[in-house]
Amino acid sequence: MTEGQQTISNKRIRAASIPPRVSLPEDLVNHVLLLLPARTLARFRCVCRSWNAHITSRGFQESHHALASSVALPLKFAFLPMAARGPCIKHFPGCRGCPRLVGTKPCRGVVLVERRCGGKFSVCNLSTGGVLHLPLPPRANFIDDVFHSAGIGFDASTGEYKVVNLRVNCTDKARCNVLTLSDDSTGDWRPLAAAAAADQFLPDCHVFVDKDVDPVFADGSLHWMFKTDGTRYDEPHGILSFSLADESFRRAPQPFFSTADLALLDYESADPQRSRVGFTSSGDSVIMPAGRALTELNGSLCIVRDVRRRNDVEGLFEIWKLQDYEAGSWSMDFIISLAGDIAEQLTKPWLVLPICYLGGSRRKIVLVTSARKVHVYDADTNDVHTVAASLTDDMVRKAEEPSEFVRFLLYQKSLVQLDGMEYDDREIQFVQMM
Template sequence: MNKQKQRRSITNASLSSLLPDELIIQILLRLPVRSLLRFKCVCKLWLSEISDPKFAKSQFDLAASPTHRLFLDFNDQFEIESLDIDEPESAAAVVNIPFCPPLSSPCSGARFEILGSCRGFVLLVTHLGYFHVWNPSTGFQRQIPLDARCTFKVYYSLYGIGYDQSTDDYLLVYITPSKNVRACEINSFSLKTNLPSRKRISDEILDTKFAFSMSVRQGMFFNGCLHWLVNSRGKDLFVILAFDLSKRSLLEIAVSNELALELADVKKLYTLRVMKECLALCCSDLGGVTVIWIMKEYKVKSSWTKMILSADVPSSSFFFPICFTKCGDVFGWNERERLLRLNDKGELLEDRALWKGKRTQKRDFVIYRYPELHRHMYTESLLSLHG
């Protein structure tokens, strides 16, 4: 025990003699999260600084190269299988991250579904009707019960978690259909004040713009808004619906004329993503021919740019892009539940099963029919919630 204390005091003294504490902290701010979690054990100073919420916020804002991880699936030990998309293929190992609600929680052992992510936090919902906000990097979690009268609508609502910079608050948002066909409810829950709010929209014009669908429940947080790809009743095609967190208002993101024509093709499958730090729409067709539309300037209709990717997959397969890596490769998956990595020419670089072993969790219809409900990106962070 004395040797350990002596070793720590020598480490502290040597660090202080080499570099001033202020410079050490500035270096730490620019390191990845996984390294910082290990470095908490170096000395008391580092433990204190890295554990400080102000340090976590500065680190998230200043990180030179944030780590983006891809959720693959829940395994039979109720762990989430996660992959660093920017690691080289030879080193890209799947990491199992345990999600462990307290044993006293009614959600212990429940089935979970991923509904979005924001600044390192992941939004989960259970079949029992509870939300969980979870930081996989630190293990932080908070359970939030759904409104009892909205629980039955869990599969027919739009969900998401976002950050309101104007109030420094995280909002859990879910939009539910009303019994009145011409109305819907926008529900939000402040994770800063622990207060819910509800806004009823009965505008007939808005109601004709979109229809709820089980496959589009995940909200993509980008540029202060949550986004969903929803079906327009009035236009009979898909449109991008956005919820502005600071203004608490709904709006429609305009698409280019050529993209609007593609969205009218019922034979194609569409997914909404954030790719290359932009909002992106992916249109998949049989044979692996995928068109990726990237909105290079947010809310500017003319900035939609088309990229055609011919994936090296069988002619009877779909390829669903998820994200770009820093080196320009594309991660995606097919309907056979396999994860594929392609280069910019569409050549297959990696092919692996999305999950291994036998599942013990009961998989309901929604997850079987829409496996993309578990294909979600998140950014590692040390952030925690207020209180």
């Protein structure tokens, strides 16, 4: 065999030893990628340009979100501990609630975190650990503004997130500012058009937004509770909603019990909760029911009827769903009678918030409480089971301290990457359902 023939033979042997290149069908690759965690997909963007383009495409991210949004067992929860003991800033020496979650469910994988004493907000992606610190809203001070409230929502028409901040000052003048977030730009706070703010937000009377109830995103809008009189609790109450698509306000009445469940103030009570004390039109001192809340269940806006602490009625916890904005019609969606063994678990916490149903029959519901626990209530057996709890070293010292904020929220995978995000998930803990 000549030298040339030997070279050709060696090349054929080496070629035969190399396994043939296998190319998987694109639909199979797409299916596998959809099942991967967000952190893994973030790394896979570096594999090649085509994968980066595919993973960051709106179609893929919509499919990934839809798959991640399905409620399946085992559930996973994120937990946000309090900051270490001590004041956050010198003006608030008693502040121990920072940072706090705004709401109990992520908005398409991201959540709004507030440091209330400083008026600061951050947007966090629980999957990737991305944190975007937002600029201070306009006129963020402690003299001019009586209170402020902010929520985050998603504008499906543009694919952008929006943070909406409401502020009310001592003269009951309300201001609304919006901050638009996207994957390639982060704008500045901007006020609504003067006509929209004047004609829609305060059209014919003052609107006193309830600062103790977090806004909730549902049906393309952010929703706040409000009352039409700052001190008279038997005056009409309602829901103020802000559409993220056209940035307009509308109002709907709350259910009948918003003014019917008021309790006369007992001055001899050990815990009268004077911060919730108001008056009726006839001058009686009354207490607004504790634990009132808005929530989103199966895409619909719901309100919690909470009379757990009433002495004149049996403990009761109901969930009502808004059927129609224009008609202001509500229907009861779920009820829990707080009797027997479950009374202790669900009566002691200041807040009990429903976050999702389990199963198609909607006979089980997941409840998160300000006692740093998550429960599942079974309507068929009238039992409540603790499925998640957190007691870190810091939380053990504070376990007996009253809390008005929840620390758990439902975890949801997300590929969202907002411009300017830093990566730091040291404050967030993850707890899987027991």
